[in-house]
Amino acid sequence: MLSRRTLFIGVGLAIFASALMTPIRDGRAATTAGEFVTDLGNKAIALLSLKTISEAERVKRMRKLLADGFDGPAISKFVLGVYWRRATPKQRTEFLDLYQTIVAHTYAGLFKKFAGNTFKFLRERSDGSGTSIVYGHITQPDGKPVPVEFRVNRKSSNFRAVDIKVAGVSMPLTHRKDYSSVIRSKRGSIEGLLKVMRKKVAMLEETTPSK
Amino acid sequence: MLSKISVRSKSARRPLRLGIMFAAMLILVAGCATPPKNDPEALAEFKLANDPIEPFNRIMFDVNLTLDRYILKPVAKAYLWAIPEIGRDAIHNVLVNLRTPVVFINDVLQGEVDRAGETLGRMIANTTFGLGGLIDVATKIGIPAHSEDFGQTFAVWGIDSGPYLVLPIIGPSNPRDFAGLAIEWVADPVNIALSNEKGLDAAYAVTVRSLVFGVDLRSRNIDTLDQIERTSLDFYAAIRSLHRQRRLDEINNGKPTAITPSPGISISPDSGPRGGTAELVE
Numbered sequence: 131m132l133s134r135r136t137l138f139i140g141v142g143l144a145i146f147a148s149a150l151m152t153p154i155r156d157g158r159a160a161t162t163a164g165e166f167v168t169d170l171g172n173k174a175i176a177l178l179s180l181k182t183i184s185e186a187e188r189v190k191r192m193r194k195l196l197a198d199g200f201d202g203p204a205i206s207k208f209v210l211g212v213y214w215r216r217a218t219p220k221q222r223t224e225f226l227d228l229y230q231t232i233v234a235h236t237y238a239g240l241f242k243k244f245a246g247n248t249f250k251f252l253r254e255r256s257d258g259s260g261t262s263i264v265y266g267h268i269t270q271p272d273g274k275p276v277p278v279e280f281r282v283n284r285k286s287s288n289f290r291a292v293d294i295k296v297a298g299v300s301m302p303l304t305h306r307k308d309y310s311s312v313i314r315s316k317r318g319s320i321e322g323l324l325k326v327m328r329k330k331v332a333m334l335e336e337t338t339p340s341k
Numbered sequence: 342m343l344s345k346i347s348v349r350s351k352s353a354r355r356p357l358r359l360g361i362m363f364a365a366m367l368i369l370v371a372g373c374a375t376p377p378k379n380d381p382e383a384l385a386e387f388k389l390a391n392d393p394i395e396p397f398n399r400i401m402f403d404v405n406l407t408l409d410r411y412i413l414k415p416v417a418k419a420y421l422w423a424i425p426e427i428g429r430d431a432i433h434n435v436l437v438n439l440r441t442p443v444v445f446i447n448d449v450l451q452g453e454v455d456r457a458g459e460t461l462g463r464m465i466a467n468t469t470f471g472l473g474g475l476i477d478v479a480t481k482i483g484i485p486a487h488s489e490d491f492g493q494t495f496a497v498w499g500i501d502s503g504p505y506l507v508l509p510i511i512g513p514s515n516p517r518d519f520a521g522l523a524i525e526w527v528a529d530p531v532n533i534a535l536s537n538e539k540g541l542d543a544a545y546a547v548t549v550r551s552l553v554f555g556v557d558l559r560s561r562n563i564d565t566l567d568q569i570e571r572t573s574l575d576f577y578a579a580i581r582s583l584h585r586q587r588r589l590d591e592i593n594n595g596k597p598t599a600i601t602p603s604p605g606i607s608i609s610p611d612s613g614p615r616g617g618t619a620e621l622v623e
Contacts, residue, residue, distance in 0.1 A: 212382040238570040298590020304582045311578030
């Protein structure tokens with residue numbers, strides 16, 4: 131467990147750094163994974179937690195944010211796991227599209243509750259091969275801060291998140307378990323999974339169209 | 342007096358025995374999950390799921406969902422409607438405060454001296470200045486709550502969770518956590534104190550406490566669970582994974598673990614099922 135002092139120092143440094151960073155970084159693209167995640171987190175909260183926008187608009191914004199900030203193909207590969215290899219290129223493309231729609235619906239709903247919250251960067255760790263882990267908090271106006279962890283890949287000057295964990299729960303890992311269970315129940319058929327996904331997307335889009 | 346006690350404990354044991362018999366029958370009828378044959382990759386996934394009695398668990402999960410749909414969720418919704426937030430927060434604070442002795446015991450059993458001190462400080466501050474726990478004074482002065490239980494302590498001691506287990510009413514668990522829960526039922530100092538209180542029906546007080554605990558917990562998760570049910574493909578599998586990840590995070594006291602599978606590090610799709618060893622930590 132982090133000692134409270136380290137935590138205080140961490141939070142203090144983060145506040146100091148963000149105060150220092152904002153004016154200098156005005157209009158400049160993120161140069162570290164930490165900056166990238168801070169931008170992404172704040173943008174997500176600002177764009178999605180507005181109470182005045184419609185549900186459909188919220189899902190649309192989430193879709194855009196996912197496309198811009200996350201590495202869809204890498205996450206899809208992980209979610210399909212061992213079954214990715216068995217999928218045809220056409221199936222992979224369709225999977226990515228359906229998956230992004232489902233994730234947009236899932237997170238748009240969850241973000242509604244984040245009004246008034248802020249994202250606070252704590253620290254980042256790099257493994258030297260272009261992947262960094264960024265630790266932060268979603269601070270709520272009342273109550274405990276929620277720990278958030280991003281895994282970010284860097285390709286040339288572009289950052290893309292490949293994993294997000296909130297309070298220890300990883301979104302892609304949960305989906306991997308959920309989806310592989312469906313594939314197993316369909317005796318390993320990717321087409322079987324896609325059928326279930328099409329049905330789910332149709333159901334979600336019926337109430338809140340995002341396309 | 343003695344005979345009265347023994348009669349009561351016998352009658353209290355009867356539903357439990359019936360429950361165990363019913364569960365055993367269900368397992369026999371539902372059978373065990375059959376490992377996929379002739380497919381090493383599917384077999385690896387099957388082993389990672391660590392859910393050998395999945396057919397039974399799915400039945401229990403559906404039973405719990407039905408109970409939730411018709412009883413717990415409507416009650417939780419009524420609770421949200423009838424009691425203003427300030428009242429619900431006070432009730433929640435009292436419930437959290439009543440659990441501090443159990444949390445303290447487990448902090449100590451895990452050798453977490455700092456956290457044990459925090460728990461003790463919280464208990465004292467909230468019971469006195471917080472008017473018996475109604476107000477969470479401790480959080481306001483910088484000692485936020487954390488939770489511990491005997492299942493987590495067993496995990497810290499290196500005891501394996503065993504396979505996934507969906508318990509009636511209680512929900513997702515495993516043999517280790519279920520054992521922890523059983524110990525908490527009998528060893529919770531608050532429940533023991535209640536049962537020693539004269540003129541109070543202890544069983545009644547403990548039941549009320551458990552019911553309020555359930556309603557409070559459910560009322561706090563309505564939106565999130567609805568959202569997961571609506572957007573997941575296999576709600577059962579999604580909850581199984583979410584529950585395990587949350588438990589692991591609780592056991593580690595929120596510390597990031599070194600290896601958890603994620604798109605960045607593990608299992609490139611061509612590495613085959615053995616690439617998934619990192620996932621065993623889930």
